[in-house]
Amino acid sequence: MEPKPIDLLLDCFRKMLLIRRFEETLSDLFERGALGGTSHFCIGQEACAVGVISAAADTDYIVSNHRGHGHLLARGLDPVRVFGELMGRTIGYCGGRGGSQHMCAMDHSFLGTNGITGGGIPVATGAAFALKYRKESRLVLAFFGDGAANQGTFHESLNIASLWKLPVLYVCENNRYGMSVPVSASTSCLPIAKRAAAYSMRGVTADGMDLLAVRRVAAECIAHVRSGAGPVLLELETYRFCGHSKNDPRVYRSREEEARWAERDCIVLLGKRLREEFGISPDRLESIRTEVDAEVEQAVAEAQAAPSGDDRCALGGVYA
Amino acid sequence: MPELPDPTHETYYSAAVNEALDEELARDPAVVLLGEDIGVYGGAFGVTRGLFQKYGPERLWETPISENSVVGMAVGAATLGLRPVVEIMFMDFIALTLDQILNSAGKLHYMYNGQVTVPMVLRTPGGAKGGYGPSHSQMLTNLLVGIPGIKVVAPATPAAAKALLKSAIRDPNPVVFIENKRLYPRRGPVSGPDFVQPLECAEIAAPGSDLTLIAYSAMVPLALEVKKGFAAEGGADIEVVDLVSLQPLDTDTVFESVRRTGRVLIVEEACRTGGVGAEVAARIAAECLDVLEAPVLRVAAADTPIPSSMDLEKIVLPGIPDIVRGVHELMAW
Structure with missing residues (x-):
């Protein structure tokens, strides 16, 4: 039986909170020196991941980028195993080999995050090619940022996907900065969705801070792609509230600009609508928050207690 | 063959x-x-x-x-x-x-x-x-x-x-x-359609006892021609090893041949620096030093782009005279 629309929205709210709390906790772990390497947080962009992924089928494939924790959690991966991967534990989805930017969960049709900006776009396009070749009704969601839209792979892949009518939804999360460079200084054609016209493809821009808008527009795009009419480029206007990665002092933008975007926090906006338009009580929303906080705390503890990999995990499995 | x-x-x-x-x-x-x-x-x-x-x-x-x-x-x-x-x-x-x-x-x-x-x-x-x-x-x-x-x-x-x-x-x-x-x-x-060959195996393209001439791709026919030339003159008896697989390397076949001959010349069409020949030479040096009667030598393309003029191209690429010179140098050691 289909879940009631309000239950779906509450689940979206819960997932957005989960992503936010996950990322905040991760940031704390980095600050305490508990983790090596780096991570790219998606705090502020949660509605993009949750909105699009909740509008797709669970069997639709996802290819994501370096900023992929939101996509992983929105797809329903186990936070214990995602934390475990970031901590290099054997329980991690890739046994510690992949880490933040290279995480895959084929049992969730999650074809992987990818640490090369724009590197996942042709992989997603090829996956869509395989689906079309086998006449499957599934499609591929390809997530990337505004920075990747200036890579050759973006242009090459969109051109081919359009020519061959491949079942792929390109989701560009335009968070306004490629690391430190504002999109206005890197991109000659804005909005980015306009570039779809160059490839005879439908291009749509939507408010990435409004979960309901993202869901609605994503559902339309997905229906178009699934009908066999070809790919769509969906641009979601959003903002990362944090730096590009850990240790980013954000010298390239003002605190005033950040405050303006914080007023449009996707979680706050959705909470308000759930209360005002759907009659959900503040207590209910607060209890979801409490549950999520406890879940994340428990996940970190479980992941930390798990063992790290051994020589075989480090040195084996280069070839299939 | x-x-x-x-x-x-x-x-x-x-x-x-x-x-x-x-x-x-x-x-x-x-x-x-x-x-x-x-x-x-x-x-x-x-x-x-x-x-x-x-x-x-x-x-x-x-x-x-x-x-x-x-x-x-x-x-x-x-x-x-x-x-x-x-x-x-x-x-x-x-x-x-x-x-x-x-x-x-x-x-x-x-x-x-x-x-x-x-x-x-x-x-x-x-x-x-x-x-x-x-x-x-x-x-x-x-x-x-x-x-x-x-x-x-x-x-x-x-x-x-x-x-x-x-x-x-x-x-x-x-x-x-x-x-x-x-x-x-x-x-x-x-x-026919049913025959396949394992990817990771080098091949002895022609057996010999005095010197191992290691090659791959278009250098293999050149190596075989050089072998024929020496044989016709009653010179060195050359074993030609065709690497076939460059990654991974079939070092077993290479080492076995080197242990028989004690002399090694590697020939390749790629630039000399940092390539397959260098890797093979390093592995032979590490594993077969006890049997080597001469240094491991290489004949390779010069470390230049390939020029357009066919005359210039010949200068850059390894040819039969270069291989012959290498064989003489090793046999004289």
Whole structure:
């Protein structure tokens, strides 16, 4: 039986909170020196991941980028195993080999995050090619940022996907900065969705801070792609509230600009609508928050207690 | 030459590659071909000739000139169970695809902890053929052998080209299959549709006892000619080892030969610095020092781009006189 629309929205709210709390906790772990390497947080962009992924089928494939924790959690991966991967534990989805930017969960049709900006776009396009070749009704969601839209792979892949009518939804999360460079200084054609016209493809821009808008527009795009009419480029206007990665002092933008975007926090906006338009009580929303906080705390503890990999995990499995 | 089991006929190297593609397309519906001009035109060197007419646009996908994304697409399609075979028209153009070879094809199986495999083949003709110039002539094996997770093979004969390409297509790993423009018109016996050859094995192309001459791709016929020359004059008895597989290296076969002869000359069409020859020499030095009667020597292309003029090209590339000189130097030690 289909879940009631309000239950779906509450689940979206819960997932957005989960992503936010996950990322905040991760940031704390980095600050305490508990983790090596780096991570790219998606705090502020949660509605993009949750909105699009909740509008797709669970069997639709996802290819994501370096900023992929939101996509992983929105797809329903186990936070214990995602934390475990970031901590290099054997329980991690890739046994510690992949880490933040290279995480895959084929049992969730999650074809992987990818640490090369724009590197996942042709992989997603090829996956869509395989689906079309086998006449499957599934499609591929390809997530990337505004920075990747200036890579050759973006242009090459969109051109081919359009020519061959491949079942792929390109989701560009335009968070306004490629690391430190504002999109206005890197991109000659804005909005980015306009570039779809160059490839005879439908291009749509939507408010990435409004979960309901993202869901609605994503559902339309997905229906178009699934009908066999070809790919769509969906641009979601959003903002990362944090730096590009850990240790980013954000010298390239003002605190005033950040405050303006914080007023449009996707979680706050959705909470308000759930209360005002759907009659959900503040207590209910607060209890979801409490549950999520406890879940994340428990996940970190479980992941930390798990063992790290051994020589075989480090040195084996280069070839299939 | 080692005996070919059940040779059914004789054909050109390029036609042997074509036969392998044809037979694997017929055998496995997951096999698809991607590349520029591989359709009605039959490929820049005619290798896919006739296949488009036989299998149609459902199996042969002519791509725009977008090498990096086409290789990336092959990776993505392979992770979902297809067996794409990509043709890159000239080996120099793999520079455009290196991100996807290095960061996707070679890494996905490992970094995703075995959840996906990448059974794809990238076919490309390397090497100089006389006058193609700096961007259409290089043998870029140096770039490939440092990439973990991919296999690299460079067959020298029509028989090996056919049998190895069939193995490469059936292999669960990404394989870079290096053809050679100079080898395309060479003829030799080939086997029927059932014969495949393991990817990781070097071959003793011709036995001998005084000196091991190690080569791959278009240098193998040159090495065999040099062997013949010395034999005719009653000179050194040369054993020619065809590496065949450049990644991984079949060092067992190499060491065994070196232990018999005690002298080693490595010849390759790639630049001298940092390549297959250097790697083979280093491994021989580490494992066979006790039997070496002379230093391990190399004959390779100069560390220059390949010039367009055919006269200049000859100066840069290794030729028979260079190999002969190397043999004399080693035998005089």
